[in-house]
Amino acid sequence: MTAATLDAYDSLLDRYERATYIGDAAGVLSWDQEVMMPEGGTPARSKQTAALSGARHDILTSDAFEADLEAAEASDLDDEQAAVVREIRREFDRAAKVPKELVERISEETSNALPVWEEAKAEDDWATFAPQVETLLELKREYATHIDPDADTYEVLFADYEPWLDLSTAETVLEQLRDALIPLIDDVNASDADLATPFDGEYPDDDQFALAESTLDYLGYPDDHGRLDTAPHPFSSGTQFDARVTTRFDTDDPVGAIGSIVHEFGHATYTLGLPQDEYGTPLGQNRGLTVHESQSRLWENHVGRSEPFLSSYVDAVNDDLGTTVSGRELYEAANQVYPENLIRVEADELTYHMHIILRFEIERDLLSGDLDVADVPEAWNAKMEEYLGVTPATDAEGCLQDIHWAHGSFGYFPTYSLGSVLAAQLFEAAESDIDGLDAQLAAGEFDALHEWLTDEIHQHGARYTTNDLVRKATGEAFSADAFIDYATEKFTALYGL
Amino acid sequence: MTAATLDAYDSLLDRYERATYIGDAAGVLSWDQEVMMPEGGTPARSKQTAALSGARHDILTSDAFEADLEAAEASDLDDEQAAVVREIRREFDRAAKVPKELVERISEETSNALPVWEEAKAEDDWATFAPQVETLLELKREYATHIDPDADTYEVLFADYEPWLDLSTAETVLEQLRDALIPLIDDVNASDADLATPFDGEYPDDDQFALAESTLDYLGYPDDHGRLDTAPHPFSSGTQFDARVTTRFDTDDPVGAIGSIVHEFGHATYTLGLPQDEYGTPLGQNRGLTVHESQSRLWENHVGRSEPFLSSYVDAVNDDLGTTVSGRELYEAANQVYPENLIRVEADELTYHMHIILRFEIERDLLSGDLDVADVPEAWNAKMEEYLGVTPATDAEGCLQDIHWAHGSFGYFPTYSLGSVLAAQLFEAAESDIDGLDAQLAAGEFDALHEWLTDEIHQHGARYTTNDLVRKATGEAFSADAFIDYATEKFTALYGL
Numbered sequence: 001m002t003a004a005t006l007d008a009y010d011s012l013l014d015r016y017e018r019a020t021y022i023g024d025a026a027g028v029l030s031w032d033q034e035v036m037m038p039e040g041g042t043p044a045r046s047k048q049t050a051a052l053s054g055a056r057h058d059i060l061t062s063d064a065f066e067a068d069l070e071a072a073e074a075s076d077l078d079d080e081q082a083a084v085v086r087e088i089r090r091e092f093d094r095a096a097k098v099p100k101e102l103v104e105r106i107s108e109e110t111s112n113a114l115p116v117w118e119e120a121k122a123e124d125d126w127a128t129f130a131p132q133v134e135t136l137l138e139l140k141r142e143y144a145t146h147i148d149p150d151a152d153t154y155e156v157l158f159a160d161y162e163p164w165l166d167l168s169t170a171e172t173v174l175e176q177l178r179d180a181l182i183p184l185i186d187d188v189n190a191s192d193a194d195l196a197t198p199f200d201g202e203y204p205d206d207d208q209f210a211l212a213e214s215t216l217d218y219l220g221y222p223d224d225h226g227r228l229d230t231a232p233h234p235f236s237s238g239t240q241f242d243a244r245v246t247t248r249f250d251t252d253d254p255v256g257a258i259g260s261i262v263h264e265f266g267h268a269t270y271t272l273g274l275p276q277d278e279y280g281t282p283l284g285q286n287r288g289l290t291v292h293e294s295q296s297r298l299w300e301n302h303v304g305r306s307e308p309f310l311s312s313y314v315d316a317v318n319d320d321l322g323t324t325v326s327g328r329e330l331y332e333a334a335n336q337v338y339p340e341n342l343i344r345v346e347a348d349e350l351t352y353h354m355h356i357i358l359r360f361e362i363e364r365d366l367l368s369g370d371l372d373v374a375d376v377p378e379a380w381n382a383k384m385e386e387y388l389g390v391t392p393a394t395d396a397e398g399c400l401q402d403i404h405w406a407h408g409s410f411g412y413f414p415t416y417s418l419g420s421v422l423a424a425q426l427f428e429a430a431e432s433d434i435d436g437l438d439a440q441l442a443a444g445e446f447d448a449l450h451e452w453l454t455d456e457i458h459q460h461g462a463r464y465t466t467n468d469l470v471r472k473a474t475g476e477a478f479s480a481d482a483f484i485d486y487a488t489e490k491f492t493a494l495y496g497l
Numbered sequence: 498m499t500a501a502t503l504d505a506y507d508s509l510l511d512r513y514e515r516a517t518y519i520g521d522a523a524g525v526l527s528w529d530q531e532v533m534m535p536e537g538g539t540p541a542r543s544k545q546t547a548a549l550s551g552a553r554h555d556i557l558t559s560d561a562f563e564a565d566l567e568a569a570e571a572s573d574l575d576d577e578q579a580a581v582v583r584e585i586r587r588e589f590d591r592a593a594k595v596p597k598e599l600v601e602r603i604s605e606e607t608s609n610a611l612p613v614w615e616e617a618k619a620e621d622d623w624a625t626f627a628p629q630v631e632t633l634l635e636l637k638r639e640y641a642t643h644i645d646p647d648a649d650t651y652e653v654l655f656a657d658y659e660p661w662l663d664l665s666t667a668e669t670v671l672e673q674l675r676d677a678l679i680p681l682i683d684d685v686n687a688s689d690a691d692l693a694t695p696f697d698g699e700y701p702d703d704d705q706f707a708l709a710e711s712t713l714d715y716l717g718y719p720d721d722h723g724r725l726d727t728a729p730h731p732f733s734s735g736t737q738f739d740a741r742v743t744t745r746f747d748t749d750d751p752v753g754a755i756g757s758i759v760h761e762f763g764h765a766t767y768t769l770g771l772p773q774d775e776y777g778t779p780l781g782q783n784r785g786l787t788v789h790e791s792q793s794r795l796w797e798n799h800v801g802r803s804e805p806f807l808s809s810y811v812d813a814v815n816d817d818l819g820t821t822v823s824g825r826e827l828y829e830a831a832n833q834v835y836p837e838n839l840i841r842v843e844a845d846e847l848t849y850h851m852h853i854i855l856r857f858e859i860e861r862d863l864l865s866g867d868l869d870v871a872d873v874p875e876a877w878n879a880k881m882e883e884y885l886g887v888t889p890a891t892d893a894e895g896c897l898q899d900i901h902w903a904h905g906s907f908g909y910f911p912t913y914s915l916g917s918v919l920a921a922q923l924f925e926a927a928e929s930d931i932d933g934l935d936a937q938l939a940a941g942e943f944d945a946l947h948e949w950l951t952d953e954i955h956q957h958g959a960r961y962t963t964n965d966l967v968r969k970a971t972g973e974a975f976s977a978d979a980f981i982d983y984a985t986e987k988f989t990a991l992y993g994l
Binding site: 017018021022024025026028029032036037038039040041042043044045047048049050051052054055059222223224225226227238239240241242276279280 | 539
């Protein structure tokens with residue numbers, strides 16, 4: 001590499017890092033808006049986040065940035081540098097095609113939409129939220145057209161969240177899940193197994209917050225690099241230096257809150273495992289939402305809902321909630337299949353994917369124009385009836401339950417199923433690589449698993465494409481097989497099918 | 498105004514607004530860093546705030562910005578537009594002269610300095626913090642040289658905080674205060690008055706937090722446009738949509754905490770009084786730190802430490818702290834003169850200014866090079882002995898007590914005295930304009946005072962220069978006379994001098 005091209009690469013990286021820092025600053029503002037900000041702050045916050053989107057966009061689309069990118073691409077790069085340039089090229093291509101005004105408008109409208117969604121949900125009135133959805137759909141269609149006027153809108157938007165798996169992969173996986181899980185759910189419904197339901201009291205938020213703290217501590221979440229708060233919609237955000245989690249509580253459902261906090265822990269621990277010395281570069285960034293979700297689901301489902309883990313973790317539960325539940329009871333309680341549950345984030349491992357399929361289909365029809373925004377509640381309820389045999393009584397428990405559309409995040413949902421599937425594939429590989437992993441989980445020891453995940457996934461940032469990363473970690477291409485095997489075996493045993 | 502120049506003015510304003518929004522985003526990050534962020538987040542936060550400083554600087558110093566500014570200046574502006582352009586010109590001149598790298602470096606170094614200051618203070622070790630002070634002094638000297646190589650460094654830095662009063666005004670005021678207050682403090686010291694000290698117990702943080710909340714509520718702080726948190730160094734920040742306050746507690750000093758929360762309320766209420774429809778423009782911004790501090794000190798001292806106010810507010814104190822103090826006792830307790838107090842933010846209305854004079858002198862000598870950073874503790878302690886007859890036993894209670902140097906805010910302190918002095922001048926005018934103000938304060942009614950302050954100060958944003966604003970509100974030029982009269986009368990009566 002000559003000095004001139006080395007300069008171009010360094011200069012490119014410097015510009016890209018600035019853009020990342022501004023994007024991460026916007027992430028702090030978004031965390032603040034959801035967790036801390038008084039509601040009257042919205043108009044100013046919308047302006048602030050839009051200005052940050054615009055400033056980031058200006059950097060990524062400047063002529064100087066493009067010139068550095070082209071010079072870097074023309075130079076002799078090592079593998080790591082080539083990966084960096086590949087990722088930056090992809091972001092540049094997407095950013096440069098979208099006018100700044102549109103980027104800022106989307107940012108401002110999503111910031112404005114958040115309190116409207118909250119209000120609509122509180123008042124159980126889709127019609128209040130519908131105009132915001134209409135606006136955001138229109139803006140996102142426009143956005144997708146700028147990026148690729150010939151491609152399917154949904155495909156373009158999906159690639160914002162999962163850049164390196166085709167939408168056709170997602171479609172195949174969702175079909176496989178539907179085909180495998182619907183009969184399994186039917187069998188569960190038909191079974192007369194009686195799983196333990198030991199939590200029949202009321203569990204005050206304070207106790208549940210203490211349990212969430214204990215849980216994070218138990219799993220090894222570092223106090224000095226994160227924090228726990230409550231938020232209406234649990235999420236995790238931040239950087240490898242400061243990865244925060246939020247959670248929420250239902251007085252009568254401590255098991256749901258446990259799943260939620262372990263899930264967010266999984267996200268945060270991925271973020272914290274990204275290399276600190278690559279902060280700001282693609283090598284210090286996550287590999288997209290499929291891999292991110294694989295980390296949360298691996299901890300939530302394969303650790304947090306496993307019998308070995310729960311056999312010792314149950315002591316923390318009993319301490320904080322004042323219960324006297326056994327490990328087996330907790331295991332059964334954490335793994336009940338509830339087709340009548342209406343809420344995605346409270347769904348069991350099987351019906352969860354029906355919630356995703358429903359959203360995927362509605363989003364596709366909304367974006368294509370085959371479904372009017374006003375008709376979403378009707379379509380939602382019909383699909384709930386079709387897939388799960390239950391109809392939500394309210395929009396709040398139906399089509400208003402998720403924050404994603406208020407964020408303008410159309411195309412995001414399929415990554416949840418892809419991530420769940422990948423979690424099973426990765427956990428299968430970890431089990432084969434780590435001697436006595438079950439015994440470690442039963443002993444509350446997570447070092448070997450953390451190390452495996454860090455080595456195989458976290459430390460690589462976005463160096464490898466999704467499939468390459470999966471192949472490196474597991475020896476196989478991305479596939480839903482491990483999940484379907486795992487789910488079939490687990491629930492067949494639990495329900496005596 | 499022709500269409501072309503109107504376009505230039507609008508375009509200028511649009512650019513300026515973006516810069517403001519980015520600056521306010523940085524304000525959110527700073528609030529988060531002091532109130533919420535885990536300590537491990539510092540390296541990423543430093544990068545983020547530096548990137549925002551750089552992005553803001555890029556906008557304010559671009560050729561396009563300068564061209565719009567010049568075109569706007571050449572056009573036929575009305576008074577309001579002329580004021581906007583005057584403010585923007587001033588900011589442009591200061592920003593354009595400073596290289597972006599320096600702006601980012603200062604931002605990054607101040608972000609880095611904060612945890613070092615906290616650690617140094619906790620460990621009571623100036624030497625830990627000294628290298629950061631040295632770095633920041635060097636950067637700030639460089640900064641001042643870029644802005645005006647011929648001017649006095651301190652004068653240039655001071656103008657960042659108070660753009661429209663000369664440093665000579667500050668020097669005159671500080672001299673007047675020294676001349677008037679030293680004999681008054683001596684008289685107080687010599688007096689054998691025995692003021693009430695009714696708070697001799699321990700007051701848990703939870704009770705004091707409840708009292709801080711009650712106090713904000715009592716004064717009319719709007720829940721939906723702000724929030725209250727604790728922070729090591731109380732401050733207020735935000736916008737007219739979201740103006741937050743922080744406070745802290747000493748178990749044995751609830752009176753100090755009351756003063757602190759009323760002070761921060763005063764800042765927040767100024768911010769909230771800025772016009773919402775001018776958010777982002779100079780007309781929606783505060784008129785600099787002197788006026789800002791006049792609002793906090795007016796509420797803290799002229800309302801919060803007044804006998805009428807305390808005569809009814811005392812009920813809230815008794816409710817939340819479980820005490821049985823009378824209004825007169827609270828009045829005496831809130832107005833004790835304690836020359837032996839070491840901490841500026843806990844100082845009474847008289848000795849407070851000695852703390853400012855000390856800092857002003859030390860800062861001037863540091864910037865000029867007449868004082869070495871290593872010798873600050875010695876100089877500090879000598880001046881404390883000279884002005885107040887007391888020597889701090891530790892650096893934590895001495896030269897490490899303030900956050901300002903960790904922020905790189907050299908030249909800031911004099912605005913505290915200027916603001917205190919202006920508070921007295923404004924309150925005198927308010928008393929003369931509002932019939933029965935004392936009776937209103939005694940009844941816990943603040944609407945007329947809020948309205949007066951909004952009409953005379955808040956709603957104007959930065960439309961008028963400091964002196965013009967003072968003249969408009971009071972009919973007189975900025976002066977320390979009202980404060981000296983007020984302080985002399987009040988403490989003569991209290992101490993029977």
